[in-house]
Amino acid sequence: MSEYSLFTSESVSEGHPDKIADQISDAILDAIMAEDPRARVACETMVKTGVAIISGEITTSAWVDLESIVREVINDIGYDSSDVGFDGATCSVINIIGKQSPEINQGVDREKLEEQGAGDQGLMFGYASDETDVLMPAPITYAHRLVERQSKVRRNGILPWLRPDAKSQVTLRYDADGRPEGIDAVVLSTQHNPDIGLADLREAVIEEIIRPVLPAEWLSKETKYFINPTGKFVIGGPVGDCGLTGRKIIVDSYGGMARHGGGAFSGKDPSKVDRSAAYAGRWVAKNIVAAGLARRCELQVSYAIGEAQPTSISLNTFGTETVPHDRIVAAVRDVFDLRPFAIIRDLDLLHPIYRPTSSYGHFGRDPYTLNGAIAFSWEKTDRAEALKAAVS
Amino acid sequence: MSEYSLFTSESVSEGHPDKIADQISDAILDAIMAEDPRARVACETMVKTGVAIISGEITTSAWVDLESIVREVINDIGYDSSDVGFDGATCSVINIIGKQSPEINQGVDREKLEEQGAGDQGLMFGYASDETDVLMPAPITYAHRLVERQSKVRRNGILPWLRPDAKSQVTLRYDADGRPEGIDAVVLSTQHNPDIGLADLREAVIEEIIRPVLPAEWLSKETKYFINPTGKFVIGGPVGDCGLTGRKIIVDSYGGMARHGGGAFSGKDPSKVDRSAAYAGRWVAKNIVAAGLARRCELQVSYAIGEAQPTSISLNTFGTETVPHDRIVAAVRDVFDLRPFAIIRDLDLLHPIYRPTSSYGHFGRDPYTLNGAIAFSWEKTDRAEALKAAVS
Ligand SMILES: C[S@@+](CC[C@H](N)C(=O)[O-])C[C@H]1O[C@@H](n2cnc3c(N)ncnc32)[C@H](O)[C@@H]1O
Ligand SMILES: C[S@@+](CC[C@H](N)C(=O)[O-])C[C@H]1O[C@@H](n2cnc3c(N)ncnc32)[C@H](O)[C@@H]1O
Numbered sequence: 001m002s003e004y005s006l007f008t009s010e011s012v013s014e015g016h017p018d019k020i021a022d023q024i025s026d027a028i029l030d031a032i033m034a035e036d037p038r039a040r041v042a043c044e045t046m047v048k049t050g051v052a053i054i055s056g057e058i059t060t061s062a063w064v065d066l067e068s069i070v071r072e073v074i075n076d077i078g079y080d081s082s083d084v085g086f087d088g089a090t091c092s093v094i095n096i097i098g099k100q101s102p103e104i105n106q107g108v109d110r111e112k113l114e115e116q117g118a119g120d121q122g123l124m125f126g127y128a129s130d131e132t133d134v135l136m137p138a139p140i141t142y143a144h145r146l147v148e149r150q151s152k153v154r155r156n157g158i159l160p161w162l163r164p165d166a167k168s169q170v171t172l173r174y175d176a177d178g179r180p181e182g183i184d185a186v187v188l189s190t191q192h193n194p195d196i197g198l199a200d201l202r203e204a205v206i207e208e209i210i211r212p213v214l215p216a217e218w219l220s221k222e223t224k225y226f227i228n229p230t231g232k233f234v235i236g237g238p239v240g241d242c243g244l245t246g247r248k249i250i251v252d253s254y255g256g257m258a259r260h261g262g263g264a265f266s267g268k269d270p271s272k273v274d275r276s277a278a279y280a281g282r283w284v285a286k287n288i289v290a291a292g293l294a295r296r297c298e299l300q301v302s303y304a305i306g307e308a309q310p311t312s313i314s315l316n317t318f319g320t321e322t323v324p325h326d327r328i329v330a331a332v333r334d335v336f337d338l339r340p341f342a343i344i345r346d347l348d349l350l351h352p353i354y355r356p357t358s359s360y361g362h363f364g365r366d367p368y369t370l371n372g373a374i375a376f377s378w379e380k381t382d383r384a385e386a387l388k389a390a391v392s
Numbered sequence: 393m394s395e396y397s398l399f400t401s402e403s404v405s406e407g408h409p410d411k412i413a414d415q416i417s418d419a420i421l422d423a424i425m426a427e428d429p430r431a432r433v434a435c436e437t438m439v440k441t442g443v444a445i446i447s448g449e450i451t452t453s454a455w456v457d458l459e460s461i462v463r464e465v466i467n468d469i470g471y472d473s474s475d476v477g478f479d480g481a482t483c484s485v486i487n488i489i490g491k492q493s494p495e496i497n498q499g500v501d502r503e504k505l506e507e508q509g510a511g512d513q514g515l516m517f518g519y520a521s522d523e524t525d526v527l528m529p530a531p532i533t534y535a536h537r538l539v540e541r542q543s544k545v546r547r548n549g550i551l552p553w554l555r556p557d558a559k560s561q562v563t564l565r566y567d568a569d570g571r572p573e574g575i576d577a578v579v580l581s582t583q584h585n586p587d588i589g590l591a592d593l594r595e596a597v598i599e600e601i602i603r604p605v606l607p608a609e610w611l612s613k614e615t616k617y618f619i620n621p622t623g624k625f626v627i628g629g630p631v632g633d634c635g636l637t638g639r640k641i642i643v644d645s646y647g648g649m650a651r652h653g654g655g656a657f658s659g660k661d662p663s664k665v666d667r668s669a670a671y672a673g674r675w676v677a678k679n680i681v682a683a684g685l686a687r688r689c690e691l692q693v694s695y696a697i698g699e700a701q702p703t704s705i706s707l708n709t710f711g712t713e714t715v716p717h718d719r720i721v722a723a724v725r726d727v728f729d730l731r732p733f734a735i736i737r738d739l740d741l742l743h744p745i746y747r748p749t750s751s752y753g754h755f756g757r758d759p760y761t762l763n764g765a766i767a768f769s770w771e772k773t774d775r776a777e778a779l780k781a782a783v784s
Contacts, residue, residue, distance in 0.1 A: 098441050312399075317394040
C-alpha cells in the first residue's frame with residue numbers, strides 16, 4: 001500500500017468569520033439574482049471587529065438594499081449583540097463595490113448565447129467516491145455533520161450556552177483497500193458563553209455533538225478527542241479572527257481529499273467558471289460513480305477567459321475504473337456539454353439558490369426546491385443511465 | 393492508464409489584485425518580524441479601486457509605519473499613477489487591525505518553548521515529484537515562469553507597454569508513465585497600455601514571453617495559444633477585480649497537482665501551522681524524492697489548536713516508492729520533528745524572509761540569504777542522507 005492510511009478533513013460552522021463573509025456574499029448574490037438573473041456579480045466581503053465591508057464588481061439593473069441584507073445575515077447567524085462580540089444591528093457596513101470591467105464583459109457576452117465566454121481563466125476539479133452514500137469522502141462528510149450539529153443544539157436550546165463560532169476536524173483511518181475503518185482523532189472547538197466550565201463543556205460536546213454524529217463502530221479507546229484545546233473560547237467571530245470570502249475553499253469542496261483549482265465559490269454568479277464548472281465537475285464525477293464506471297473519480301477542466309469550450313478536460317479514476325478509462329472520457333464528452341452556457345442551462349443556475357451552499361459544504365447535499373429552482377442540482381445522478389449507455 | 397493525460401495549472405503576476413494583497417500582508421509581516429521576531433501576526437488585506445484595507449490580528453512590541461509599507465509595496469509593483477488604475481502615493485489606506493485573542497494566545501504560548509501549541513487546527517500537504525529539476529510539477533513551474541518573464545520584460549523595457557496585471561495558464565500532456573511530453577494549450581492575459589494594438593501585442597507576447605520560457609520541444613502545431621482572449625485589458629489591478637489575501641493558494645503551492653489543506657500563507661507568522669507546517673511538508677516530501685525513496689510523494693499533516701504534536705502524519709507515494717512505504721513513514725518520524733517549535737527552529741523561520749515568497753510561488757525556488765537568514769530554507773535537501781540512512 002502506498003496511499004494514505006490516515007486522512008484528516010476539517011469544517012467550520014456558519015459563525016466562523018470566513019463563513020460569515022461567504023454567507024454575506026452569497027446572500028447579496030441571491031438578492032440580485034432574484035430580480036436580475038443575468039446580473040454579473042463578484043461580491044467579496046471582509047468582516048472584522050464591528051465592521052462588514054462589501055466589495056467586488058457588480059453589474060445589474062436590480063436595486064437591492066445591500067446594507068439590510070448584510071445586517072440580516074449577521075443577525076440570522078446569531079451575532080445579534082455586543083455580548084457575543086458582534087451585532088448585525090449596530091455594526092458598521094461599508095460598501096466599496098464597483099462594476100464589472102467592460103473589457104471583461106466584452107469577452108464574456110456573445111451575440112449567440114451558447115457562445116458565452118468563460119468569465120475568467122482557471123482550473124476546476126470535480127470528485128466523487130463510493131466511500132459514503134452521498135458519494136463524498138467520509139472525513140469531510142463527518143466534519144460537516146459535527147458543526148451542523150453544533151448549530152442545531154445551539155439553536156434548539158439543548159446547549160444554550162453555545163455561541164455561533166465553531167470548528168471541527170476528523171482523522172479517519174483507512175484500510176488497505178482505501179475503505180474507512182475507524183476514527184483516530186476528533187477536534188472540536190466551539191465558542192461558548194462565559195458561564196460554562198471547561199469540564200462541563202467537554203462532556204456536553206461529547207454527549208450532544210460528537211456521539212450523535214459519529215458512527216459508534218468507528219470510535220474506540222484509541223480515538224483521541226481534542227475539545228476546546230485552548231481551554232477558553234468566549235471571544236469568537238470577527239473579533240478573534242478577520243473573515244474573508246473564499247478562504248474556506250477546501251471546507252467548501254472535498255475536505256482536501258480531491259485536488260482543488262483554487263477558485264472560490266461564494267459571491268460569484270455562474271458566468272464565473274470557478275463556481276459553475278466546479279459544480280459541473282462534481283455532477284460529472286458523481287454520475288460516473290453512480291453509473292458504476294469507477295469507484296473513485298476526479299475530473300479536471302480548465303478554461304481561457306472569453307472562450308466557451310474548455311481548454312482541457314481530463315479524468316483520473318485512480319485504477320478503480322470498471323470499463324477502460326478512454327471510454328469513460330469519450331462518454332463524458334458525449335453526455336456532458338461543459339461550455340458555460342450549457343452548464344448554466346443544464347444545472348439551471350440562474351436562480352437565487354446560493355445562500356444555502358455557503359455553509360456546510362457545496363457538495364454531498366440533497367437537492368431540493370428553493371425559490372423556483374433546484375438547489376444543489378449538481379448532486380442529481382440524472383445522467384448515470386446515459387453514461388452507461390455511452391460506454392457500452 | 394487511469395490518471396490524467398492532460399493537466400492544467402495557472403499563475404498570476406505580482407500585479408494581480410489578489411497578489412497585491414498577499415504582498416502587502418507579507419511586507420507587513422516582514423517589517424514586524426525584523427523588530428520583534430516573536431510577534432503574532434495574521435494580516436489580511438483587501439484592495440479595491442483607490443483603497444487598500446489592512447486587517448487581521450497583530451500582537452507585537454514593534455512600532456512600524458504600516459501606511460508607508462502599504463504605499464511602498466503598491467508603488468514597487470508598478471501601480472504608481474492613476475493612468476495605470478491605481479496609485480500607491482494617493483490611494484486610501486485603511487487600518488482595522490486588532491490584536492490576537494488572549495484566549496488563542498493562552499493555547500499557543502507554553503512555559504517550555506518546545507511545547508508551543510499550534511496556532512490553529514488544520515490540515516496541510518507537502519509535495520514533490522521528479523518531474524522537474526526543482527522537484528516540482530511541471531505545469532505550475534512553467535506557469536510561474538511565464539508571468540515572471542512578463543514582469544521582467546515590463547521592468548527592463550523590452551515591452552514597455554506592458555502593465556503589472558497578468559495571468560498565465562499551461563496545459564501539459566502526460567505520457568502513460570506520467571512524464572510530461574508536450575504542451576497542449578497556453579493562456580496568457582496581460583494588462584497593457586492603450587497604445588498597443590491586439591495583433592502586435594499577441595506577436596510580442598509569443599516572441600518575448602512564451603518562446604523564451606517554454607521548452608521548444610514541447611511546442612508543436614497542435615499547441616493552442618490564447619493571448620489576451622478578451623481582446624482588451626487596459627483596465628487591470630484593483631479597479632477590474634477586488635483583491636484579497638489568501639485567494640491564490642493553489643498558485644502559491646503546487647498548481648493543483650497536489651492536494652491542499654485550504655490554509656493561506658501570506659501575512660501569517662510561523663506560529664500558524666497553515667504556513668510553517670506546509671513549508672515543512674514540502675521540505676519532507678522534497679527530501680524523500682531527493683533521497684530516491686519515491687519518484688512522487690505527498691505528505692499530509694494535521695494539528696489541533698494549542699497542541700504541539702500533529703494529530704496525524706500520513707504519506708502517499710502513489711506506487712512510486714523504491715522501499716516499502718511503511719519504512720518511509722518510519723524514517724520521516726525519525727528524521728523530522730513536526731511540532732511547531734521544531735519546524736520554526738529547523739527551518740529558521742523567525743526572520744523577515746516572507747515578502748519574496750508572496751509572488752511566483754512558495755515552492756520550487758532556490759534558497760538564498762536574506763536579512764540574516766535563509767529564504768526558502770524548506771527547499772534544502774539537507775535531510776536526504778539521513779532519510780536514506782534511516783530506511784536502510
Ligand atoms: C485560531 S483563529 C486564527 C488565528 C488568528 N487569526 C490569530 O491571530 O491568532 C481561527 C479560528 O479558530 C477559532 N477560534 C477563535 N478563538 C479560539 C479559541 N480561543 N480557541 C479555539 N478556537 C478559537 C475561530 O473559529 C477562528 O475563526
Ligand atoms: C476576470 S477577473 C475576475 C472576474 C471579475 N471579478 C468580474 O467581476 O468579472 C480576474 C483577473 O483577470 C484579469 N483580467 C482583468 N481584466 C481582464 C481583461 N480585460 N482581459 C483578460 N483578463 C483580465 C485580472 O488579472 C483579474 O484579476
